Each structure stands twice: as structure tokens, then as C-alpha cells.
Amino acid sequence: MYEGKVTHRAINQLSFEIEKGEFVAVMGPSGSGKTTLLNLVSTIDSATSGTITIDGLRPEEMTKDELALFRRRQLGFVFQDFNLLQMLTVEENLVLPLTLDGHPIEEMKRRIKDLAKKLDLEQILDKRPNEISGGQAQRTAIGRALIHQPSFILADEPTGNLDSKTSRDVLELLGRVNQEQKTTILMVTHDPIAASYCDRVVFIKDGEFFNEIYSDDRRQTFFQRILNVLSLLGGNVHDLSTIRLS
Amino acid sequence: MTFRQFAYRNVVRNRRIYAAFFMASMFSVMVFFMYSMLLFHPKIEDEFLREFAVSGMIVAEIILYIFTLFFLFYSMSAFLQARSKEFGLLLQLGMEKKQLNRLIFLETMLIGAVSVATGIFFGYAFSKFFFMIVRELLQLDSLPLYVSLKPFALTIGAFFSLFIIIAMTSVVFIREQKIIGLIRGYWKTNELQSYSTLKAYLGIGMLLFAYGAAAFTSMNVVLALAIVLPPVALIGTYFFFTHSVLFLLNQIKRRKSLYWHRYRLIAISEVAVKLRENARMYFIVTIVSTVAFLSVGTLTSLSSYTGQFRELNPLSLIYSSEMTNPFESEHMALLRNELEEQGVSYTLVPFLIKKQTSSFSQNSVDILRESDVNSLAVALGLPLLNLEAGEGRFIPYSEESINSLTNRQIQTVLEESNVPIHIRSVYPRMLFPSMVIGSNIIVVSDEDYRLIDEPISGEPINSSYKFFAFHVEDWERTKSIGLAIDSQVSDAIYKGGFTNLPFYFENPGFKYSIIRGTFSLLLFTGLMVAAVLLLAAGSFVYFKLYTGLERDKRQFEVLKRMGLTDKELIKIVNRQLVPQFFLPWGIAMLHSAFSFLSLQVIWRNLAAVSILSEMILVLVVFTCIQIAYYFLIRWRYIAHVRSS
Numbered sequence: 002m003y004e005g006k007v008t009h010r011a012i013n014q015l016s017f018e019i020e021k022g023e024f025v026a027v028m029g030p031s032g033s034g035k036t037t038l039l040n041l042v043s044t045i046d047s048a049t050s051g052t053i054t055i056d057g058l059r060p061e062e063m064t065k066d067e068l069a070l071f072r073r074r075q076l077g078f079v080f081q082d083f084n085l086l087q088m089l090t091v092e093e094n095l096v097l098p099l100t101l102d103g104h105p106i107e108e109m110k111r112r113i114k115d116l117a118k119k120l121d122l123e124q125i126l127d128k129r130p131n132e133i134s135g136g137q138a139q140r141t142a143i144g145r146a147l148i149h150q151p152s153f154i155l156a157d158e159p160t161g162n163l164d165s166k167t168s169r170d171v172l173e174l175l176g177r178v179n180q181e182q183k184t185t186i187l188m189v190t191h192d193p194i195a196a197s198y199c200d201r202v203v204f205i206k207d208g209e210f211f212n213e214i215y216s217d218d219r220r221q222t223f224f225q226r227i228l229n230v231l232s233l234l235g236g237n238v239h240d241l242s243t244i245r246l247s
Numbered sequence: 248m249t250f251r252q253f254a255y256r257n258v259v260r261n262r263r264i265y266a267a268f269f270m271a272s273m274f275s276v277m278v279f280f281m282y283s284m285l286l287f288h289p290k291i292e293d294e295f296l297r298e299f300a301v302s303g304m305i306v307a308e309i310i311l312y313i314f315t316l317f318f319l320f321y322s323m324s325a326f327l328q329a330r331s332k333e334f335g336l337l338l339q340l341g342m343e344k345k346q347l348n349r350l351i352f353l354e355t356m357l358i359g360a361v362s363v364a365t366g367i368f369f370g371y372a373f374s375k376f377f378f379m380i381v382r383e384l385l386q387l388d389s390l391p392l393y394v395s396l397k398p399f400a401l402t403i404g405a406f407f408s409l410f411i412i413i414a415m416t417s418v419v420f421i422r423e424q425k426i427i428g429l430i431r432g433y434w435k436t437n438e439l440q441s442y443s444t445l446k447a448y449l450g451i452g453m454l455l456f457a458y459g460a461a462a463f464t465s466m467n468v469v470l471a472l473a474i475v476l477p478p479v480a481l482i483g484t485y486f487f488f489t490h491s492v493l494f495l496l497n498q499i500k501r502r503k504s505l506y507w508h509r510y511r512l513i514a515i516s517e518v519a520v521k522l523r524e525n526a527r528m529y530f531i532v533t534i535v536s537t538v539a540f541l542s543v544g545t546l547t548s549l550s551s552y553t554g555q556f557r558e559l560n561p562l563s564l565i566y567s568s569e570m571t572n573p574f575e576s577e578h579m580a581l582l583r584n585e586l587e588e589q590g591v592s593y594t595l596v597p598f599l600i601k602k603q604t605s606s607f608s609q610n611s612v613d614i615l616r617e618s619d620v621n622s623l624a625v626a627l628g629l630p631l632l633n634l635e636a637g638e639g640r641f642i643p644y645s646e647e648s649i650n651s652l653t654n655r656q657i658q659t660v661l662e663e664s665n666v667p668i669h670i671r672s673v674y675p676r677m678l679f680p681s682m683v684i685g686s687n688i689i690v691v692s693d694e695d696y697r698l699i700d701e702p703i704s705g706e707p708i709n710s711s712y713k714f715f716a717f718h719v720e721d722w723e724r725t726k727s728i729g730l731a732i733d734s735q736v737s738d739a740i741y742k743g744g745f746t747n748l749p750f751y752f753e754n755p756g757f758k759y760s761i762i763r764g765t766f767s768l769l770l771f772t773g774l775m776v777a778a779v780l781l782l783a784a785g786s787f788v789y790f791k792l793y794t795g796l797e798r799d800k801r802q803f804e805v806l807k808r809m810g811l812t813d814k815e816l817i818k819i820v821n822r823q824l825v826p827q828f829f830l831p832w833g834i835a836m837l838h839s840a841f842s843f844l845s846l847q848v849i850w851r852n853l854a855a856v857s858i859l860s861e862m863i864l865v866l867v868v869f870t871c872i873q874i875a876y877y878f879l880i881r882w883r884y885i886a887h888v889r890s891s
Contacts, residue, residue: 073809084805100512
């Protein structure tokens with residue numbers, strides 16, 4: 002069929018740092034290398050040149066199994082289409098990272114209880130992913146990313162499949178996690194509203210660093226500034242949301 | 248792109264899924280074709296095996312046809328279901344139902360045409376080889392390859408009609424669904440917790456009952472059980488797969504310490520989904536495998552009967568002759584000539600058998616001389632006798648008589664000659680075919696034998712008779728010896744008893760070659776059919792795995808991102824595949840094992856044959872095949888889910 006890939010530099014000469022406890026968004030037009038960047042940081046892809054350092058660790062120097070264990074303990078993932086395992090209940094999806102790492106049952110139960118309360122999932126713990134709403138599914142996915150208390154959460158378009166009200170809930174939740182647990186979050190997004198919840202937005206274009214702006218406590222103005230950069234960035238206009246900030 | 252091209256591309260691009268489907272139907276066509284080649288073989292026409300071979304082939308062909316129909320229907324509907332999203336999309340894009348039906352019809356017929364063509368091609372290619380095997384089995388002089396339209400016509404006609412039936416019915420399957428149902432596809436239509444506890448217990452209970460009854464059966468009830476048990480086991484198996492398995496898995500799930508343990512969470516829940524989703528398929532696979540195991544096992548036990556036939560009939564040729572027989576010298580010369588002509592070396596031991604009345608039973612007894620028996624025993628490599636004067640032994644007339652006479656002791660007097668004999672025990676091996684000798688036959692020492700000089704009272708003077716026992720090392724080489732005498736005996740038997748013939752002739756070598764030939768052909772035919780069944784059963788599993796591959800691949804991608812190591816992935820795959828492969832197989836094994844326990848009862852009564860070792864062999868061979876198949880599929884499956 003259509004095998005083989007055309008070699009292409011998805012990311013080129015891109016260099017930036019994320020502070021511990023920072024909430025960073027990466028924005029850029031389609032094909033700018035956002036997903037590649039996320040995969041590199043996720044340690045499931047490796048760069049042909051250049052280095053990534055996470056908490057002093059260098060993924061390219063680790064074996065496959067070490068990487069897996071690293072991801073399992075240190076990273077949490079939130080995906081656009083939730084990627085909940087359909088054969089598991091909400092509760093089982095939540096507990097999955099802990100079972101992989103072999104935690105004691107009592108601890109798992111305790112953490113589920115805490116998280117379910119925090120994420121308002123208590124009513125649906127026994128339901129399956131196909132029986133719950135998109136917002137509930139994404140909250141479950143966030144719960145799954147949080148339950149093992151990772152130091153670093155990677156989110157790929159977490160609001161891409163949600164309506165605006167649910168998006169706001171999810172982003173506030175991420176903001177709260179960032180505030181309360183000092184968890185570092187890297188979020189890739191198209192959505193300027195989503196980006197406006199972050200401390201900093203990094204813009205990339207054609208795989209290269211384009212610009213970055215920091216939040217100043219007021220989300221409304223930060224949102225405006227993000228829009229300004231985006232218009233400078235050009236790219237495809239239809240990539241940008243036309244949703245007005247309420 | 249024309250409509251036909253569209254259908255063609257659909258098949259080519261879905262080739263990975265279509266492959267299993269194609270392989271199984273091609274193999275079935277191939278075997279069907281080879282059987283029809285044998286069925287219409289002009290050479291078999293005049294052979295005595297013709298009738299048997301032909302009817303065997305016809306039965307095999309019918310089984311193959313029905314099974315293939317069933318298999319294709321099931322695979323087709325499963326396959327179309329896996330593609331239901333695609334069909335839903337086509338309908339949504341404005342394709343008419345009529346067009347969709349035509350698309351499916353074209354796709355099915357394309358697969359059908361290709362598998363019929365390749366099946367016949369390989370069938371013809373392997374026919375020569377097949378004929379060689381059959382020739383060996385039936386010991387025919389030659390069984391050449393021939394060219395005739397008949398087998399081609401039969402195969403093409405049968406399978407085209409079959410594919411047309413399949414194409415039509417699978418269209419019906421799609422037609423009945425709504426677009427929305429098709430689009431929603433997988434998870435929306437799969438409710439998970441749907442078992443009934445009652446039926447779960449019922450399934451286990453019925454199986455246990457069937458097993459128990461089969462294990463503790465006796466000859467008195469075995470026939471009644473043969474009618475009652477199969478349906479009970481059938482329904483029990485169905486409930487077992489559709490309810491009991493899910494019930495048991497749910498019991499495990501409830502115990503968090505078992506369930507929430509590393510990758511078990513994923514493995515168990517995944518197994519639960521797969522088993523639930525494919526319950527009916529596993530039921531079919533189980534039944535099909537059981538039938539295959541049973542038929543092969545039964546046939547092998549027939550062959551073991553053949554082996555024991557040889558043991559019960561150690562002599563190659565035996566000619567018995569009364570004193571008044573005018574043909575004796577003529578027949579003996581004939582037999583000797585024939586043996587020499589064929590270059591068969593032989594040992595001939597003549598017996599003169601005397602008759603006396605036993606004082607013990609007042610019946611007539613046939614008396615052999617110890618040295619004659621010993622010369623025969625030397626030739627056959629059997630234990631020698633060492634009798635004292637006044638001592639005698641029974642000569643066994645059947646396998647059971649050896650057991651029943653071993654501890655028998657009789658003090659008797661051979662009345663006419665007044666010779667007292669103490670008969671103790673029995674000669675431990677069969678010497679003569681049971682048709683040839685009576686049930687009252689003993690061997691005495693040479694001294695006593697010489698003392699018997701008075702003829703038995705109430706019978707003609709020359710009431711003694713002779714045995715000519717031929718021993719030929721290579722047993723089956725006697726199969727064409729003495730056929731003329733044999734047909735005289737058969738004629739006499741046919742006309743109402745051979746007792747009025749002054750002679751009797753038996754050629755166990757010839758009989759053996761018939762029995763062996765028929766049984767081996769049966770076995771061979773059965774093995775080929777069983778191979779088709781097992782291949783199909785295996786491809787059901789393969790097929791289901793491939794239709795779910797995309798989903799599984801995506802799931803493993805997520806898990807890998809979450810930190811699943813490669814080792815854990817392989818462990819999950821193992822735990823996921825093992826039940827799918829070995830649960831139906833295990834149940835089929837249990838079914839067959841218990842069925843054989845009952846069959847054993849029948850066999851022991853019928854032929855005094857034990858089929859245990861054959862059965863174990865059959866089950867071990869099937870297990871090895873299954874394990875090899877498992878590793879093959881696992882290798883492919885892991886390669887696919889990893890390639891992301």
C-alpha cells in the first residue's frame with residue numbers, strides 16, 4: 002500500500018525550556034511540528050539530532066524499558082480523543098497506571114476515591130466509556146493522567162473534541178491541578194482560548210521557534226495578545242477558532 | 248473507476264482479512280477436487296474396492312460441501328459486520344442499497360472464482376501425489392493420473408453454486424440493518440455485561456453431567472447415553488461459551504487483588520471482551536474440532552483393530568482337509584506352485600488331527616500333537632510347549648478364550664482309546680483362525696498322541712483330518728495365493744455352509760489386506776476432512792483477530808505511551824491469545840476424551856480392542872498442531888500491533 006515516509010524535518014533548531022510547575026501551551030499552524038514535539042517530549046519518538054532533558058534525565062540515553070518505566074511514573078497523558086480503553090470501566094481506566102506499576106490495592110482505592118471526588122466522577126465509576134459524555138470522558142482521561150501523581154503532564158489538544166462549556170471546565174481543572182499540585186503541564190493546542198489558561202504560550206512555525214508570550218494575570222488580555230501573535234504567524238486562517246471569549 | 252474495479256480494489260485492499268477466508272475455501276476446493284478425481288477414476292471401476300472408495304468419497308464430499316457452506320457463511324457475515332462502518336458510509340454518501348448489494352455480491356464472487364480456480368489448480372497438481380498414497384493404501388498395481396471433464400465439472404458446479412448462495416445470503420444480512428446501526432459500529436452495539444447466572448450454572452452443570460455420565464458408563468446404558476449425551480453436551484457447550492465463561496471472568500473481576508494486578512487488568516478485561524464477542528464462534532470451533540478429533544480417533548482405532556487382526560491370525564494360509572478329500576494333493580500342489588511362482592518363501596507344518604470323545608463333557612475333542620504345535624511355534628516365534636505324558640493344554644479359539652481357559656483344569660479320559668489326560672491351562676497365543684478350528688481342541692504329548700489308535704465312535708472311520716499351516720514371514724504377500732480355492736469356499740458358504748465341503752481354506756493375509764486397505768483409506772479420507780475442518784476452525788480465530796486488529800493496535804499505542812514495556816505487551820498478548828486459541832481446543836479435547844471413554848466401552852465389547860494409545864496419539868498430534876498454529880499467529884499478531 003502506501004508505505005515509507007518522505008524524510009522531512011518536522012522540527013528544526015527548536016530550543017526552549019519549561020520551568021518546574023509551569024503550564025505551557027504550544028501553538029502553531031497545522032504541520033508546524035507540534036505533535037512531533039509532543040512525541041519527542043513523550044519519549045516515544047527520538048530526535049535525529051539535539052537533546053531533550055526532563056528533570057535532568059536524557060531520554061535518548063535510556064533503554065526502551067527504562068523509558069517505559071519513566072513514562073509510567075513521571076508522565077501523564079491527555080489526548081484529544083480521550084483514548085480511554087473501551088473494555089474498562091471509568092474506575093478501571095483511572096486505576097490503570099497504578100496497576101501497571103503494581104501499587105497496593107488499598108492505595109489504589111484511596112486514590113480513586115480522592116480523584117473521583119475532585120473530578121466529579123463518583124456517579125459514573127462503573128460506567129463504560131461509551132456510556133458517558135465527552136466532558137466526563139475527558140475528565141476521566143485527566144484523572145488517569147493524574148492518578149500516579151506524575152511530575153509532568155502532556156496534553157494533546159485536550160479540548161479539541163469538546164464544546165466550549167466543557168472545554169472551560171477541563172481547562173480550569175488543568176489550571177487547578179497545575180496550581181495545587183505544582184504539576185508541570187505541556188499542552189499542544191489550536192485553540193487560543195485554551196492557550197489563554199496557560200502561563201506561557203510558545204509559538205512554532207515550520208518546526209522552528211517563532212515567538213513566545215507570558216501571561217499577565219488577566220486572561221482576557223492574554224487571549225487578545227495570543228490572537229495578535231497568531232495573526233502575525235499567518236498560517237491557515239481556518240485553524241484559528243472564531244469563538245469569542247465569553 | 249468502474250463499479251467492478253471498485254469491488255476488485257476492495258478485495259485487494261482488504262486482502263489481509265480476506266486471506267484467511269481465501270485460504271480455507273481454497274483448501275476446501277482443493278480437497279474436494281482431489282476426492283472427485285478419485286471418485287471418477289476409470290481404473291477403480293473394476294476393483295473390488297470401487298464401491299467402498301466411491302461411497303467414502305461421496306460422503307466426504309458432502310461433508311466438505313456442507314461444512315464449507317457453513318464456514319463461508321459465518322466468515323462472510325463476520326467480515327461484513329467488521330466492515331459495517333464502511334458500508335454505512337457508502338450508504339450515507341448516497342449509494343443505493345441495490346448498488347451496495349451488487350458490490351458485496353461482486354466481491355464475494357471474485358473471491359469465490361479465485362479460490363475455485365486456485366483450488367482446482369493445486370488439487371490437480373497434487374492429484375498424482377494423492378493417487379500415489381491411495382495406491383499404496385489399497386495396494387493397487389497402478390493408479391495413473393487421468394484427464395476427464397467430470398471432476399472439474401463437479402467441483403466448479405458445486406463451489407460456484409455455493410458461492411452464489413453465500414453472496415446472496417450475505418447481502419440479506421446487510422440489507423436488514425439500518426444505516427445508523429452500521430455507522431455506529433463496534434462498541435455501541437456491544438453490550439458487555441449480558442450473561443444470565445442461571446444459564447451460566449446450567450452450562451457448567453450440563454457439561455459436568457455429560458462428562459460424568461460418559462466417564463462412568465457401562466455397556467448396558469452406553470447406547471441410550473449415545474443418544475442423550477450429544478445434545479446435552481452441545482447445549483452445555485453453547486451455554487458455557489455464551490454465559491459460563493463470562494460469569495467466571497466476572498467472578499475474577501470482582502476480586503480486585505486478582506484483577507487489579509499489573510497488566511492483568513488489561514489482559515482479563517480484553518479476554519472478557521473477545522470471549523463475549525466471539526462466544527458463538529468459539530462454540531462452533533469447539534464442536535467442529537470435537538467432531539474432527541472424534542472421527543480421526545475412531546478411524547485410528549479401526550486401524551488398531553487391523554493391527555490386532557494380525558496378532559489374532561498369525562498364520563498366513565491354512566488349508567484343512569478331511570481324510571476323504573479328493574482334492575487334497577491337487578490343492579496343495581496348487582498352493583505350493585503359486586507360492587513358488589511368486590517367490591514367497593514359506594514354512595509348511597502339516598498336522599494330523601485325531602478325534603476322541605471326552606469323558607468329561609461327552610463331546611468330541613480334536614487332538615493335536617505336541618511336536619507339531621512346537622514346529623509351528625518355532626516358525627512363528629511363539630513359546631514352545633513341554634508336556635509330560637498324561638498332560639494336555641487347550642488351544643485357544645479366540646482372544647477371550649485365552650483368558651477364560653488360563654486357570655481351567657480338567658481331568659478327562661479320551662474314551663475310545665482309554666487315554667487319561669489332565670488338561671491344564673491354555674496355549675497362551677492364538678494359533679489358528681477361529682473359523683478353522685472348533686472350540687474343543689487340545690494338544691497332548693507325543694507319547695499320548697501315539698496311544699490314540701481307536702477312531703471316535705459314531706463317526707466314519709476316517710474321522711481324523713489334516714491341517715496344512717503355511718507361515719510366510721511377509722504376511723501380505725499371500726494376498727493373491729489360493730484365490731481359486733478361496734472362491735470355492737466362499738461359494739460353498741454362500742450356498743449354505745461349508746460343512747459339506749471336504750476341505751476348508753483360509754487366507755488371513757488376503758483378508759488382512761482388504762481390511763487394512765479399507766480402513767487406511769477411511770482414515771486417510773477422514774484425516775483430509777479433519778484437516779479442512781481444523782484449518783477452518785483455525786482461520787475463524789485468525790479472521791476474528793484480524794478484523795479487530797486496528798482497534799487492538801490503537802489500544803496498544805495508548806498503553807505504550809502510558810509506559811507499557813515491550814515485555815508487558817507480549818505478556819498481555821499471550822494472555823489474550825491463549826484463551827482464544829486454547830479454550831475452544833481444551834473443551835474440544837475434554838469432549839473427545841470423555842467420548843472416547845464411552846467409545847472404549849463399546850470397542851472392548853465389540854472387538855476386544857483398546858483404543859487408548861491411539862487416542863492419546865491423536866490428541867497429542869492435534870495439540871502440537873494447535874501449539875504451532877498459536878505461535879505462528881502470535882508472531883504475526885505481535886508484529887502487527889507493534890508496527891505503529
